[in-house]
Amino acid sequence: MVEYATRDVEQDEARESAGEQAAGADGARSSSPPALDPAQLGAAAPAAPPAESRETVFDVRDLTARYGPTPAIDGVSMEIHKNLVTAVIGPSGCGKSTFIRCLNRMNDLIPGFTAEGEVLYHGVDLQSATVDPVAVRRRIGMVFQRPNPFPKSIYDNIAFGLRVLGMKDSLDDRVEHALKRAALWDEVSHRLRTSALSLSGGQQQRLCIARAIAVEPDVVLLDEPASALDPIATSSIEDLMHELKRDYTFVIVTHNMQQAARVADMTAFFSLSQPDERGDRSGVLVEYDATQKIFTSPAEQRTEDYVTGRFG
Amino acid sequence: MSTMASPLDGGGRLRRRRAVNRVMEALATLAAFAAVGVLVIMVISVAKRGGGSLTLDFFTKLPHPFSFTPVPSGLANAFVGTFVIVGVATAIALPIGVLTAIYLNEFAPRRVAFLVALALDVLNGVPAIVVGIFVFALVVTGRGQSGLAASFALSILMIPLIARATQEILALVPQSTREASLALGVSRWRTVVSIVLPQTVGGIITGTTLAVARVSGETAPLLFTSSLVGDKLHFDPRQALATVPLKIFEYSESPDPADHRQAWAAALVLIGFVLVASIVARAFAARSRRKLGIRR
Numbered sequence: 001m002v003e004y005a006t007r008d009v010e011q012d013e014a015r016e017s018a019g020e021q022a023a024g025a026d027g028a029r030s031s032s033p034p035a036l037d038p039a040q041l042g043a044a045a046p047a048a049p050p051a052e053s054r055e056t057v058f059d060v061r062d063l064t065a066r067y068g069p070t071p072a073i074d075g076v077s078m079e080i081h082k083n084l085v086t087a088v089i090g091p092s093g094c095g096k097s098t099f100i101r102c103l104n105r106m107n108d109l110i111p112g113f114t115a116e117g118e119v120l121y122h123g124v125d126l127q128s129a130t131v132d133p134v135a136v137r138r139r140i141g142m143v144f145q146r147p148n149p150f151p152k153s154i155y156d157n158i159a160f161g162l163r164v165l166g167m168k169d170s171l172d173d174r175v176e177h178a179l180k181r182a183a184l185w186d187e188v189s190h191r192l193r194t195s196a197l198s199l200s201g202g203q204q205q206r207l208c209i210a211r212a213i214a215v216e217p218d219v220v221l222l223d224e225p226a227s228a229l230d231p232i233a234t235s236s237i238e239d240l241m242h243e244l245k246r247d248y249t250f251v252i253v254t255h256n257m258q259q260a261a262r263v264a265d266m267t268a269f270f271s272l273s274q275p276d277e278r279g280d281r282s283g284v285l286v287e288y289d290a291t292q293k294i295f296t297s298p299a300e301q302r303t304e305d306y307v308t309g310r311f312g
Numbered sequence: 313m314s315t316m317a318s319p320l321d322g323g324g325r326l327r328r329r330r331a332v333n334r335v336m337e338a339l340a341t342l343a344a345f346a347a348v349g350v351l352v353i354m355v356i357s358v359a360k361r362g363g364g365s366l367t368l369d370f371f372t373k374l375p376h377p378f379s380f381t382p383v384p385s386g387l388a389n390a391f392v393g394t395f396v397i398v399g400v401a402t403a404i405a406l407p408i409g410v411l412t413a414i415y416l417n418e419f420a421p422r423r424v425a426f427l428v429a430l431a432l433d434v435l436n437g438v439p440a441i442v443v444g445i446f447v448f449a450l451v452v453t454g455r456g457q458s459g460l461a462a463s464f465a466l467s468i469l470m471i472p473l474i475a476r477a478t479q480e481i482l483a484l485v486p487q488s489t490r491e492a493s494l495a496l497g498v499s500r501w502r503t504v505v506s507i508v509l510p511q512t513v514g515g516i517i518t519g520t521t522l523a524v525a526r527v528s529g530e531t532a533p534l535l536f537t538s539s540l541v542g543d544k545l546h547f548d549p550r551q552a553l554a555t556v557p558l559k560i561f562e563y564s565e566s567p568d569p570a571d572h573r574q575a576w577a578a579a580l581v582l583i584g585f586v587l588v589a590s591i592v593a594r595a596f597a598a599r600s601r602r603k604l605g606i607r608r
Contacts, residue, residue, distance in 0.1 A: 106491065111422055138497025148488035150507055151603065160506065161496035208492070215496055 054081035056122075057219060057249050058103060063117035065098050067110065071282035072098040075117075078268055078288045085241055085250040087264030087291065089257055091306070094270040095283025096253040097145075100221050102126075103251060104140040105133035138165065141212035145224040147204035149196035149211075154179075154188050157196045157207055161215045174214060182210035183240055202233025209240060213248065220244075222252040226259065238263045257307055260291065267294040269303045355583055362576030370577055375543045375559075387578055389545045393459065393553030397538065398528050400463035400549055401470055406520055408467075409474025416475070417482040418504050429479070436472035443468050444533035457538050459549030465533035470523040477519020481512045484604050514600025518593040525589035529582050531557040556582060 058080035065072045073095035080086050080103075088096045098107065105126060107113045119126040126136055149157050158175040167174060175192070179185040184206045188199070196207055205225060212220050222241075226234040241250055241263050254260050260267050268288040272281040287294060287303045298304045373386035412432070416425050447465040452458075485508050493503040509516075534555050541554040556578050563575035 104495065106495065109487075109491070109494070134494075134497055134499050136497075137495050141497075142491075142495035144488060144491060144495075146488060148486070148492045150489055150492065151511060160493075161498065164496070164498050164502055164506070211492070211496070217497075 054084060056080070057082050058251075059118075059120040059123075060102075061118040061120065063099070063102060063115060063119060065095070065102060065107070065113065065115040068112035071276075071280050073102075073270075074273060074282040074284050076270075076283075076285045077117075078285060080249065080251060081266070082249050083245055083247075084265040085245050085252060085263050086266045086268065087260035088251065088253045088268045088270060089255075089260045089306075090270030090283070090286075091272065092255070093283075094272050096270050097223050098283065099270070100223055100251055100253050101142075103219070103221055104142055105131075105136045106142060108133050138215070139217055140219040140221060141215065141217035142221045142223065143205070143208050143212050143225045146228050147201055147208050149199070149204050149207050151195065151197060153193045154196045154199070154207065155192040158211050158214045161211060165215055167215065178210040178214035179207075181213060181240075181244065182206045183236060183243075184210055200233075202229050202236065205229055205233065205237060206240070209237070213244065217248070219249045219251065222250060224253050224255060227255060234259070257295075261295050264291045267291040269294060269298075269300075269306060271302055271306070355587075358576060358580045358583055362573065362578070362580035365573045365577035366580060370574070374545055375574075385574075387554075387556065387559055387574065389541075389543060390554040390556045390559040390578070391581075392545060392547060393538070393541070394528060394556045396547055396549050397459050397462045397534075397553055397555060398466060398524055400460065401466035401527060402520065402524055404463060404467035405470035405474055405523065409471045409519075409523075410478050410516060412471065412475040413478035413482055414504055414509075416479050418500065418508070429476075432472040432475050435468070436476070439532070440469060440530050441532035441535075444536040447533065448536035452537055457536075457540055457552040459538055459551065459553040461536075462534050462538035462553070462555070463549065465537050466527040466530060469527050469530060469533070470520075473523035473526060474516070474519045477522065478512065478516050481515025481519075481600060481604075482508065484515075484601075485511050486604075511604055512600065514596040514598075514603060518597040518600065521589050521593040521596070525586045525593075528585060529557055531561060534558050 056079050058078075060076055060078050060080070063076045064074050076095075076099060088099060090096055101107045102115055102119055103121075103126070107115065115127055117127075121136070121140070124131065150160060152160065155175055158178050159171055162168065162171060162174055176185060176189075179188060184203060187203060188207075196204065199207060205228070209220075209225070226237050229237070238259065241252070244250070250263075252260075252263065266288070267290075269286045270283050271286045273284045275281050287298055287300045289299070293299075294303060295307050298307065304310075367386075370386040371391060372388055374388050376385035412428070416428055420428060443465050447461055447468070451461045451464060455461075489507055489511075490503055493507045494500065498506075534557060538552045538555060539558055541552045541558075543554070546553070560575045560578045560582075563571040563578075566572065566575075
């Protein structure tokens with residue numbers, strides 16, 4: 001756990017730019033026997049493949065995304081199921097964040113971004129020109145890598161979305177409920193009017209989760225939500241996901257395999273493709289299965305190398 | 313111990329580099345102090361000539377209709393006129409400037425933003441007299457001079473200043489708070505209004521204050537738009553209004569030395585206003601940076 005915390009400080013710089021190096025460094029550092037206890041997996045993942053019987057929320061078909069001419073992900077196809085936690089793991093720069101941001105059109109904001117293929121959300125293609133990204137994000141919320149509370153009071157951080165989206169009835173109750181569900185209420189109930197920026201990093205991130213769930217989305221996407229947090233804050237956020245997945249569908253990007261093993265029902269392993277004719281490498285989905293399977297008996301050699309720390 | 317033995321002795325080359333460094337540093341320092349010196353000398357000389365006339369009457373009384381009379385008189389109508397004209401100009405330029413900046417920073421595609429920013433910079437560089445003659449041809453011809461025409465001319469000068477200042481501060485707002493709002497299913501405009509703009513109020517006030525200070529002393533556009541005035545006090549911008557810069561111009565050409573003193577006093581008031589406005593603008597800029605968590 002301690003090693004995990006220090007690693008995350010570095011990964012910010014390493015992200016996107018120096019994918020290969022960072023992946024190598026990751027591998028080197030965790031070359032000691034992986035701290036993965038198969039028994040631990042049982043708690044998170046049901047024994048049977050959990051996805052079969054579940055309703056499909058996202059059906060991603062052959063998704064390819066680019067930033068300008070630079071490929072980011074290539075030909076990703078996977079289904080994401082309701083009321084499960086789906087983790088996306090893989091080395092730095094393999095398109096995990098790009099992928100998750102395709103699920104709520106956040107990449108629209110990035111100049112030069114283009115995507116091909118389909119991202120079907122309950123059967124509707126999110127990429128379609130007729131789909132309003134605002135409506136997409138209304139149903140599919142997001143929690144980001146760095147806690148990003150608004151420079152407003154704790155109360156207003158939650159109430160802002162509720163007000164704008166017209167959920168103004170019993171505002172106080174909704175704020176309280178959201179903060180309770182994010183396990184933050186006890187710590188902040190006496191100072192709701194103080195600035196959210198006065199909270200600690202872990203509290204800020206839980207506030208961001210409260211803010212995301214307050215508006216009652218279907219899906220919450222988490223883009224490395226614990227990477228800037230210490231182990232205690234991390235574990236409180238993981239507990240939260242266990243608690244909340246009865247009502248929400250979670251997709252979480254994480255650098256941290258132990259975290260994926262702890263929280264996820266399903267796990268997708270992304271990696272980098274071989275260089276194409278121009279020398280560009282893009283992120284590809286290597287394997288997607290029940291978390292337990294990914295970590296104990298993966299079908300792909302590359303997956304096994306990664307989860308056992310031999311990835312190079 | 314001998315100098316040869318020192319491991320840090322680089323010989324003549326090092327000595328020469330050190331000398332060049334000293335000379336250039338001295339020159340740069342000198343240049344900086346010269347700039348400050350010009351301001352100080354100007355303020356002192358204007359204060360010496362105009363300070364004596366700076367009485368309450370100067371602000372509250374009207375100009376005496378006849379020269380060479382010892383009756384105390386003031387420039388109340390010019391102060392009122394400048395206040396009204398600049399006020400209306402700000403009311404026009406502030407929303408347009410801020411909206412332009414919002415378009416530039418929040419909505420425009422990169423290439424369009426580049427062109428708009430370029431246009432603003434060109435507009436900022438257009439000489440005031442050109443703006444004056446443009447407004448004269450567009451508005452004044454056929455309708456006559458008015459305070460509104462003057463406001464229109466000044467607002468053209470203010471828009472690029474306000475827009476660029478606002479855009480600079482908008483660019484400092486972290487993208488992550490925008491993303492946080494958008495991820496809630498909030499529209500871009502609502503994100504701008506409720507999340508982005510509140511963080512930039514200080515910067516917008518800074519830009520506006522500097523723009524006001526800048527145009528308060530503009531003379532050329534007023535020559536075309538609001539120069540044919542009597543010495544009566546009125547607040548109606550539909551008619552031509554007396555203004556401080558034009559009074560300075562007019563009185564400086566007067567044969568009466570008392571008028572010269574009035575002109576110096578008016579100049580002192582203008583300088584003082586710019587000084588105060590700049591300090592206020594700095595204070596708001598600092599406050600805004602603090603709010604955005606930027607330390608300087």
